[in-house]
Amino acid sequence: MTRNLLKHDSVSDFLEILATFGELHGPVLTEDGVTAFRPLGPGIDLFLTYDRTLIPPKKYLLPPRDTVLTFAPDEDYRLPVAAVSETILVGLHPCDLQGIAYLDKVFMGDRIDPLYHARRTALTLIGLSCEPDENCFCGDLSAAETHGCDLFMRQLPDGFSLRDNTPKGTAILNRLTPILAEGEPPEAASRTCAMAAAIQQASARGETYGESALWDEFAGRCLSCGACSLCCPTCYCFDVREYGALDGETTMRLREWDNCLFKDHGEVAGGFNFRKSRQERFQYRYRHKYLGFGPTRGIVSCVGCGRCRVVCPVGIDLLELFKEHDDEKRP
Amino acid sequence: MRNDRDPTIAPLPATIIGLKTLSADTALFRLTLENSEGDRFDFNPGQFIQLSVPSGGEVPISLAGPPRLHNSFEVCVRRVGHVTDMLHRLLPGDRLGVRGPFGNGFPLGEWTGRNILLIAGGLGIAPLRSLLYALLMQREGFGEITLMYGAREPSAILFKEELAELSGRRDMHLFLTVDFAQEESPSGLACNTGLLPTLLRGVNFGTTNTVAAVCGPPALYRCILEELQELGIPAEHIYLSLERRMKCGVGLCCHCAVGDLFCCSDGPVFSYSQLKGISGAI
Numbered sequence: 204m205t206r207n208l209l210k211h212d213s214v215s216d217f218l219e220i221l222a223t224f225g226e227l228h229g230p231v232l233t234e235d236g237v238t239a240f241r242p243l244g245p246g247i248d249l250f251l252t253y254d255r256t257l258i259p260p261k262k263y264l265l266p267p268r269d270t271v272l273t274f275a276p277d278e279d280y281r282l283p284v285a286a287v288s289e290t291i292l293v294g295l296h297p298c299d300l301q302g303i304a305y306l307d308k309v310f311m312g313d314r315i316d317p318l319y320h321a322r323r324t325a326l327t328l329i330g331l332s333c334e335p336d337e338n339c340f341c342g343d344l345s346a347a348e349t350h351g352c353d354l355f356m357r358q359l360p361d362g363f364s365l366r367d368n369t370p371k372g373t374a375i376l377n378r379l380t381p382i383l384a385e386g387e388p389p390e391a392a393s394r395t396c397a398m399a400a401a402i403q404q405a406s407a408r409g410e411t412y413g414e415s416a417l418w419d420e421f422a423g424r425c426l427s428c429g430a431c432s433l434c435c436p437t438c439y440c441f442d443v444r445e446y447g448a449l450d451g452e453t454t455m456r457l458r459e460w461d462n463c464l465f466k467d468h469g470e471v472a473g474g475f476n477f478r479k480s481r482q483e484r485f486q487y488r489y490r491h492k493y494l495g496f497g498p499t500r501g502i503v504s505c506v507g508c509g510r511c512r513v514v515c516p517v518g519i520d521l522l523e524l525f526k527e528h529d530d531e532k533r534p
Numbered sequence: 535m536r537n538d539r540d541p542t543i544a545p546l547p548a549t550i551i552g553l554k555t556l557s558a559d560t561a562l563f564r565l566t567l568e569n570s571e572g573d574r575f576d577f578n579p580g581q582f583i584q585l586s587v588p589s590g591g592e593v594p595i596s597l598a599g600p601p602r603l604h605n606s607f608e609v610c611v612r613r614v615g616h617v618t619d620m621l622h623r624l625l626p627g628d629r630l631g632v633r634g635p636f637g638n639g640f641p642l643g644e645w646t647g648r649n650i651l652l653i654a655g656g657l658g659i660a661p662l663r664s665l666l667y668a669l670l671m672q673r674e675g676f677g678e679i680t681l682m683y684g685a686r687e688p689s690a691i692l693f694k695e696e697l698a699e700l701s702g703r704r705d706m707h708l709f710l711t712v713d714f715a716q717e718e719s720p721s722g723l724a725c726n727t728g729l730l731p732t733l734l735r736g737v738n739f740g741t742t743n744t745v746a747a748v749c750g751p752p753a754l755y756r757c758i759l760e761e762l763q764e765l766g767i768p769a770e771h772i773y774l775s776l777e778r779r780m781k782c783g784v785g786l787c788c789h790c791a792v793g794d795l796f797c798c799s800d801g802p803v804f805s806y807s808q809l810k811g812i813s814g815a816i
Contacts, residue, residue, distance in 0.1 A: 441786075
């Protein structure tokens with residue numbers, strides 16, 4: 204028996220202790236009825252029985268608009284100097300943890316992005332087990348739980364069993380000991396999803412379903428609104444824009460969330476476009492999600508959170524491609 | 535940890551030290567990095583820089599001049615958008631920002647002893663000019679060197695004076711063509727009329743043991759690749775410099791993805807064998 208059980212009636216004490224480590228954020232139900240990661244505080248309740256937030260936690264590492272450089276004639280180009288504050292993000296589902304682990308590979312792999320690195324280092328991740336709904340299709344939960352999270356909370360009937368995964372997590376757990384009860388050693392969850400396995404297999408084969416009639420069908424319906432990529436925990440492509448001040452001299456260079464379903468994404472100088480048609484853009488997105496690019500070549504970046512299936516205004520679901528392929532194989 | 539003086543992240547200050555108008559909308563800029571950075575700037579032909587025009591923005595631009603110039607480097611820029619328009623309004627002494635060099639460049643080391651065919655269309659002459667000078671700097675390392683350069687019309691031919699000089703060299707071949715002939719003569723240069731594939735078919739040059747380097751607008755690649763292979767140059771010996779609107783230059787923003795590859799960090803120079811079968815590559 205170890206002291207790792209956080210009983211339901213100790214949750215407010217738990218949050219109080221967590222808040223001493225940094226600014227506390229977690230899922231809340233906003234007044235608009237949207238579930239969102241927000242700062243927690245007096246009168247703002249943590250919503251731990253949520254299914255998914257609309258915007259994934261990538262916003263903490265890659266804000267939708269982020270100043271990457273400033274320019275002034277007497278200073279030339281400078282990196283922004285804004286301090287990054289310690290942030291505790293509590294209540295992350297395994298799919299979102301996996302999404303952050305993927306972004307870590309991109310932004311802290313061979314080439315470290317200083318802005319991402321600063322924010323990531325100041326971010327403490329506290330995972331939370333979940334109950335998949337009809338839109339989820341993530342893979343092996345036991346593997347996902349340890350994806351870079353510092354502390355993991357498994358939901359039990361009488362509370363949560365806590366498991367520390369990093370020294371940061373251990374430090375927090377040690378501080379929590381006075382409010383914890385004795386519980387059983389936590390067991391890793393075990394669940395496998397047939398669709399997640401099918402995606403992995405298709406990716407391993409480099410399958411692009413080039414002949415599928417579904418591409419035309421998807422492209423015919425798609426509005427190019429970009430919601431699927433906006434709410435995707437692993438979509439990270441960005442545009443870089445320069446915003447000048449009224450003095451005509453000082454400027455800020457921003458990187459902003461971009462979207463490969465937008466027509467100008469594949470444009471080059473002179474107006475030529477390498478992905479003119481919506482169908483081409485759709486297939487491009489597929490390649491990135493399931494087959495990977497550059498440093499993430501071969502890594503499936505879909506974490507099965509189901510957000511794209513939920514938000515698409517015309518009900519486009521790329522899983523139909525995998526289902527269609529499975530159907531073909533049946534006698 | 536990289537800091538804000540790392541030229542892959544924050545542009546280093548540079549000054550325009552030379553400016554030459556090449557055509558109505560294209561100019562050659564000679565730049566030098568300020569402080570002590572200038573003498574550290576070296577690159578491979580085919581690499582590019584991200585050029586920042588203060589209060590305008592940043593654009594990827596091929597390095598156009600010979601490598602290892604003392605303390606300076608050249609870029610050839612056409613006025614096609616907001617940033618390049620602002621750049622064209624600057625003068626010697628004005629300051630810019632430079633990140634890079636980025637990308638792989640042409641693999642000159644693998645070309646030793648081979649005949650080299652350079653095919654440039656329009657502004658594609660910029661990186662190939664850099665390549666040509668690098669080849670001529672180590673002339674004895676290669677076989678025949680041939681440059682075929684096509685422009686829209688005589689007035690659009692860039693580097694006319696240099697081409698006139700190159701046409702007099704005995705250690706390389708130069709062929710020019712224009713899509714449309716007008717009355718104006720291209721500075722007395724011998725020039726064909728017609729597209730580059732037609733020129734390629736009409737010229738005799740060694741095609742065995744030859745590597746080809748091609749740079750031009752997308753339409754050029756589509757029509758010239760088959761011709762080159764019919765001449766007996768295998769896909770792995772045809773090198774293309776691709777253009778994409780690269781935003782970060784370091785394989786993060788995904789704007790320049792070509793299949794599973796990034797134009798900015800895996801390219802911009804690719805062999806045709808790398809690109810065959812990648813939808814949307816060419």
